[in-house]
Amino acid sequence: xxxxxxxxxxxxxxxxxxxxxxxxxxxxxxxxxxxxxxxxxxxxxxxxxxxxxxxxxxxxxxxxxxxxxxxxxxxxxxxxxxxxxxxxxxxxxxxxxxxxxxxxxxxxxxxxxxxxxxxxxxxxxxxxxx
Numbered sequence: 001x002x003x004x005x006x007x008x009x010x011x012x013x014x015x016x017x018x019x020x021x022x023x024x025x026x027x028x029x030x031x032x033x034x035x036x037x038x039x040x041x042x043x044x045x046x047x048x049x050x051x052x053x054x055x056x057x058x059x060x061x062x063x064x065x066x067x068x069x070x071x072x073x074x075x076x077x078x079x080x081x082x083x084x085x086x087x088x089x090x091x092x093x094x095x096x097x098x099x100x101x102x103x104x105x106x107x108x109x110x111x112x113x114x115x116x117x118x119x120x121x122x123x124x125x126x127x128x129x130x
Contacts, residue, residue: 008064012057015121019050022117023110030106041102045110048092052085053118059085 023046031039059081067074093111096102 008057008060011122012053012060014124015118016050016053016057018121018124019046019053019114019117022120023047023050023114026110026113030109034106038103038106041096041104041106042110042113044096044100044102045093045107045112046114047110048089048096048107049111049114049118051092052089053114055081055085055088 023043026046027039027043030042059078063074063077063081065074066077089111093104093107096107097104
C-alpha cells in the first residue's frame, strides 16, 4: 500500500465515521419524534449511502494502485464502480420501499443526511501530526 492509498484510507475512515454518526443521531431523533418505522426508514436510507461510500473508498484505493501502472485501467475501475454504486442505491431504496415497506420520505431523509455527512467529512481537515 503506497502513501497515497494510505492517506485515502485515513480520509475514508474519517468520512464514514461522520456519516455513521450522522445517521445514528438522525435515527434516534426519528425514533423519539415519529416512531419505530420512520426511524428504521431513516436508518435504511443512511446505511444505503454508507455502503456506497465504502464501495467508493475501495474503488478509489484499487484504481489508485492500478493507475500507477495503467492509467486507463485505473479510470475504467472508477467508472465501473460508479455504475455499481448507482445501481446498488437504486436497488436498496426499491427494496426498502417495496419489499420491507419502509417510509420513502424517511428513507430519503436518511439518505440526504448521510450524504451531508459525506460532505462534512470531506471538508473537515485532518489534524496535522508531526
